[in-house]
Amino acid sequence: MIFEPIPPALALLLGGALIGILRGHARSAMVLLAPLLTLWLVWLVPDGVALDIQFLDYRIEPLEGSPVRRLFATAFALMAFVGGLFAYRQAKWHELAAAHIYAAGAIGVCFAGDLITLFIFWELMALFSTVVVWCGGSPGARAAGIRYAIMHLLGGVILKVGIEGVAVHTGSIDVQAMLAGNFDAAMILTGILINAAAPPVSAWLSDSYPESSPTGSVFLSAFTTKTAVLALILLFPGEPLLIGIGLFMVMYGIIYALLENNIRRILAFSIVNQVGFMVCAVGIGTEMAINGAAAHAFAHIIYKALLFMSAGVVVHRTGLNRCSDVGGLFRTMPLTAICGIVGALAISGFPLTSGFTTKTLISQAAANEAMVFVYFTLAAASAGVFLHAGIKFPWFVFFQRDSGLRPKDAPWNMAAAMLMFAFLCVLLGVAPELLYRFLPYPVDYDAYAPDKVLFYLQLLLFSGLAFFLLLPLMRRTRTISLDADWLWRVLLFEAARRAYGVLGWMGARAAKALMRISNRLRRLAARHMSTSSDGQRSGVFARTWPIGTTAIWIAILLTSYVFVYYL
Amino acid sequence: MSKKEQRDHWLDRPANIKRLWRVFAALLALTVLAQLAVSIKGYFGLDGWLGFGAAFGFLSCLAMVLFAKGLGYLLKRREDYYGGKKEPADDI
Numbered sequence: 253m254i255f256e257p258i259p260p261a262l263a264l265l266l267g268g269a270l271i272g273i274l275r276g277h278a279r280s281a282m283v284l285l286a287p288l289l290t291l292w293l294v295w296l297v298p299d300g301v302a303l304d305i306q307f308l309d310y311r312i313e314p315l316e317g318s319p320v321r322r323l324f325a326t327a328f329a330l331m332a333f334v335g336g337l338f339a340y341r342q343a344k345w346h347e348l349a350a351a352h353i354y355a356a357g358a359i360g361v362c363f364a365g366d367l368i369t370l371f372i373f374w375e376l377m378a379l380f381s382t383v384v385v386w387c388g389g390s391p392g393a394r395a396a397g398i399r400y401a402i403m404h405l406l407g408g409v410i411l412k413v414g415i416e417g418v419a420v421h422t423g424s425i426d427v428q429a430m431l432a433g434n435f436d437a438a439m440i441l442t443g444i445l446i447n448a449a450a451p452p453v454s455a456w457l458s459d460s461y462p463e464s465s466p467t468g469s470v471f472l473s474a475f476t477t478k479t480a481v482l483a484l485i486l487l488f489p490g491e492p493l494l495i496g497i498g499l500f501m502v503m504y505g506i507i508y509a510l511l512e513n514n515i516r517r518i519l520a521f522s523i524v525n526q527v528g529f530m531v532c533a534v535g536i537g538t539e540m541a542i543n544g545a546a547a548h549a550f551a552h553i554i555y556k557a558l559l560f561m562s563a564g565v566v567v568h569r570t571g572l573n574r575c576s577d578v579g580g581l582f583r584t585m586p587l588t589a590i591c592g593i594v595g596a597l598a599i600s601g602f603p604l605t606s607g608f609t610t611k612t613l614i615s616q617a618a619a620n621e622a623m624v625f626v627y628f629t630l631a632a633a634s635a636g637v638f639l640h641a642g643i644k645f646p647w648f649v650f651f652q653r654d655s656g657l658r659p660k661d662a663p664w665n666m667a668a669a670m671l672m673f674a675f676l677c678v679l680l681g682v683a684p685e686l687l688y689r690f691l692p693y694p695v696d697y698d699a700y701a702p703d704k705v706l707f708y709l710q711l712l713l714f715s716g717l718a719f720f721l722l723l724p725l726m727r728r729t730r731t732i733s734l735d736a737d738w739l740w741r742v743l744l745f746e747a748a749r750r751a752y753g754v755l756g757w758m759g760a761r762a763a764k765a766l767m768r769i770s771n772r773l774r775r776l777a778a779r780h781m782s783t784s785s786d787g788q789r790s791g792v793f794a795r796t797w798p799i800g801t802t803a804i805w806i807a808i809l810l811t812s813y814v815f816v817y818y819l
Numbered sequence: 820m821s822k823k824e825q826r827d828h829w830l831d832r833p834a835n836i837k838r839l840w841r842v843f844a845a846l847l848a849l850t851v852l853a854q855l856a857v858s859i860k861g862y863f864g865l866d867g868w869l870g871f872g873a874a875f876g877f878l879s880c881l882a883m884v885l886f887a888k889g890l891g892y893l894l895k896r897r898e899d900y901y902g903g904k905k906e907p908a909d910d911i
Contacts, residue, residue, distance in 0.1 A: 392902075507886060507890060511887050511895065631875065631879075632875070632883075639884070654831075706850065706853055706854060706857050707861075708872070709850045710876060711873070713846060713847055713850055714873040714877040715877065715880045716843075717877060718876070722880070722881065725884055726884065729895065730897075731896060731897060732897075732898055733894040733895055733896070734894040734896060
């Protein structure tokens with residue numbers, strides 16, 4: 253080969269830097285061209301280690317290709333392109349630049365052949381996604397961004413501890429499958445799971461994403477959690493712990509989304525729910541399950557971005573964030589409504605959408621392993637997804653009641669971006685082979701077996717019936733729901749405040765006692781060392797003593813010293 | 820004029836909503852009855868029963884909504900719960 257393969261992440265990194273330097277049309281062109289160039293480079297990456305560098309005692313492999321790595325990188329590059337198209341006329345330049353570097357981090361992780369490279373790009377993502385959150389611009393966004401950064405830097409430290417441990421104990425820093433059997437691997441797993449928004453720290457996601465700008469949340473929805481899924485596929489396939497964690501996330505997402513009123517927070521909770529499906533699949537770990545996790549991640553990036561785009565247009569046009577403030581928008585925003593509905597059907601796994609052809613792979617994998625509980629929980633969750641995202645999102649935003657709002661439909665670039673992803677949602681649903689070809693393992697699966705389609709139609713349509721019958725129970729309230737982050741945002745904060753108070757009180761008491769002692773000493777000194785103001789009485793040490801008395805005392809002292817010395 | 824047009828959207832008319840409900844009910848019945856023609860094998864026996872998917876979907880949604888409702892009493896707080904006095908946005 254004549255050319256050394258170029259790491260695709262470099263193209264996006266450079267693009268991100270150039271966005272800051274260029275102006276006007278050149279900047280817009282860079283926003284769109286850098287991801288396309290990246291996409292091209294992604295497909296030039298060969299299988300196996302394509303680049304290695306000797307660094308200190310380590311062999312660094314910044315570029316290692318494999319089908320599953322290329323699949324995720326493709327989704328990320330595609331996301332950067334369509335997200336850029338969606339955002340470039342509305343977003344600030346620093347948000348676009350940060351989003352590109354954030355995407356570069358995600359793609360860098362995709363091709364990381366060793367844990368050091370993985371860690372560096374991991375942190376790059378953490379830093380620049382924080383910038384994207386901050387681009388929300390409000391005080392709320394700033395505070396949420398700080399909480400987000402703390403959580404991710406903490407996750408990074410935990411990951412680093414694990415990587416150091418693995419490097420020292422095994423001598424190898426290769427990215428390879430392991431089990432969380434020892435401390436090092438457990439640390440790595442924990443670090444990755446924090447990015448996957450696993451319990452008990454899921455709250456960072458629903459806390460920060462809705463605070464970002466209408467365009468920023470589109471980027472945020474795609475990269476961090478899905479990179480974590482890829483890292484799990486590469487490092488922990490078949491780790492049984494992940495099945496339980498995944499099922500918990502699936503249910504957590506549904507329940508919290510049902511309670512939520514903020515439009516984009518509903519979608520944020522449903523990210524946790526969807527990532528739960530993937531984490532569970534990685535835990536099952538068979539070839540079909542890994543295929544399912546990868547395919548579902550790919551489809552999910554597209555339909556979740558589509559949903560966030562649809563919500564983003566609503567927020568952009570109305571400035572409103574709550575379900576209880578909007579409603580009836582289908583009249584003047586038909587395109588946004590239709591694209592939102594396509595995304596909602598896809599996330600629900602409705603037949604003929606990408607969600608159906610990918611999610612059922614995971615269910616099938618559970619059924620093949622005779623995991624009864626997992627299978628039925630996932631089936632119930634599929635019904636629940638339709639409930640909380642598939643109907644709830646479009647219903648409350650675009651239908652429900654007439655809020656009297658008549659905002660304009662999406663600007664042309666946002667509309668074009670939504671149409672592209674809506675098209676892909678349907679395309680991958682109608683022609684799943686297009687995606688199946690690129691999965692890590694050969695696929696022998698017929699998504700459209702008639703009985704399977706019928707089963708899911710029953711499941712989903714009757715969930716729809718349940719939604720409309722139970723609407724009175726789902727009245728929107730202007731509330732938030734407490735999450736595990738209450739423990740540190742309130743309990744720990746209060747405990748620290750109390751402890752600070754107690755320490756302050758103890759300090760004051762100690763100071764008072766010291767003052768009393770020093771006063772007493774001063775009085776003592778005054779009594780023995782000073783002369784009264786009229787000069788009549790003097791303390792023992794303030795009196796004048798005759799020389800003779802002093803000489804006798806000194807003689808006694810010296811004698812006793814000599815005596816003691818010879819004793 | 821355009822306002823009147825908008826108010827007259829076909830989805831605003833109660834008669835049409837009623838019609839949509841009927842179509843929906845017919846679809847629901849159809850998906851269950853179709854099982855007589857296309858037998859669902861199922862993986863674990865009971866998921867092959869007539870209307871299992873329908874009942875399972877409906878009941879699990881009912882359970883989730885009720886559970887969320889119950890949890891809501893415990894977890895729901897006013898929107899400014901974290902805001903206001905506890906987190907002054909501008910100092911520190």
